Amino acid sequence: MSVGHIHDQPRPTNTARSAFHVLSGVIGVLLAEYAPWWLVMxxxxxxxxxxxxxxxxxxxxxxxxxTLMRFFAPIAHAHERELVNSSTWYATALSLLSLTGSPLAFGAGAIVLGLGDPAAALVGRKYGRVALVNNRTLEGTLTFVVVAFLAVLGVVLLWHDELSTMRMLAVCTAASGAGALTELLSRRIDDNFSIPVVTGAVVWAVLAV
Known part of the structure; x- marks a missing residue:
């Protein structure tokens, strides 16, 4: 999924896929916050x-x-017939994030992709006017930043209020900025892999400082 395609080359909106994105992100956060870490891995x-x-x-x-493409038709893109499926990349990304041992890094990677990406794609397709690189728009990218920031802030306030206000803001800013920049620059690497990995790694680094 992309952060806002310009209008001359739009990718068709897939509501089921967007809903699956959101659900996957929420499940990822809940898994990280409530499950024992061996299960998170x-x-x-x-x-x-x-x-x-x-x-x-x-x-x-x-x-x-x-057979597989028919089964996953509601949430699959046509090009995934020949390429590695986005869900495969996403599960691989979460596998790597589980190695950090950090519920917040894991959850941030999941929720930034799950909420930021589909929200930005929706806004970019409908309202995108200012073209950026890789067929993205400024409107879509800004939407990604705002939604991702609020999503991570929600995770922090619900489960990590032990962090100071400055540390909360640092985590949310780093996560949303890293996710949006990764999406903007992702071209050859599937963003369902790159966004969670980069976002989670940046959050892990901020927490380690």
């Missing part, structure tokens, strides 16, 4: 392993690929 690693197995097997059989 086990869930994405198991999913990623399963998804990569499916990626390999569907390359071996067109019929199997067709």
């Amino acid at each position: 086990a869930v994405p690693i198991t999913l990623a392993s399963t998804f990569w197995l499916l990626e390999v097997t569907r390359r071996m059989s067109d019929a199997w690929n067709d």
Whole structure:
């Protein structure tokens, strides 16, 4: 999903996919905040392993690929027939974030992608006028920053109020800025991988300072 495509080359809006993005982000936060850490690691690693197995097997059989694409049709893009599915990249990203041992870094990576990305895509498609790089718009990118900031702030206030006000603001600013910049520059790397990884890594670094 992209942060606001300019109007001459829009990608069709997929409401089911956007809802799946949001749900995945929320589930990621809840998993990080309530589950024991062995489970936080086990869930994405198991999913990623399963998804990569499916990626390999569907390359071996067109019929199997067709079956999977039909099953995931409500949330899949047509180009994913030939490319690695976004869910595979997302599960892989969360697997890496689980290695940080930080619920906030894990949750921030999940929620920034889950809420910031679809919100920015929606605004960019409908109202985007100022073109940036990689077919993104200024309106979409600014939406990403605002929504991601508020999403991470919500996570911090609900589960990490032990942080000082300055530290809260630093985490939210770093997460939203890193996520938006990563989305803006992601071209060859799937942003369902790059956004959670970069966002989570930046939050982990801020917390470590």
